[in-house]
Amino acid sequence: MSLANSKWTLPPVLPEDPKRLCIVEVHHTRINRRSFELLHWVGINWKFQDNSTLSNQAHVLRWAYVEV
Numbered sequence: 001m002s003l004a005n006s007k008w009t010l011p012p013v014l015p016e017d018p019k020r021l022c023i024v025e026v027h028h029t030r031i032n033r034r035s036f037e038l039l040h041w042v043g044i045n046w047k048f049q050d051n052s053t054l055s056n057q058a059h060v061l062r063w064a065y066v067e068v
Helices: none
Strands: 022-028 033-042 045-047 058-067
Touching: 033 058
Parallel strands: none
Antiparallel strands: 022 033, 022 058, 033 045
16 A cells, blocks of 8 residues: 655655655646646656656645655
8 A cells, every 4th residue: 555654845845756656736727626646756747657747737736755
């Protein structure tokens, strides 16, 4: 089972390890909704496990590392 086991971190602080999954609270501006996503930070983008990029209409509110 996976769980968040670190403190919530606010942007502009970003994860250092692109291989570590994070649980990320995201605000989707187009539909005005919040959700939690499993993402990892790669270079300049948040990416899903399938390597697709988080929409530019979604803003990261906070994130925490996930451990298995």
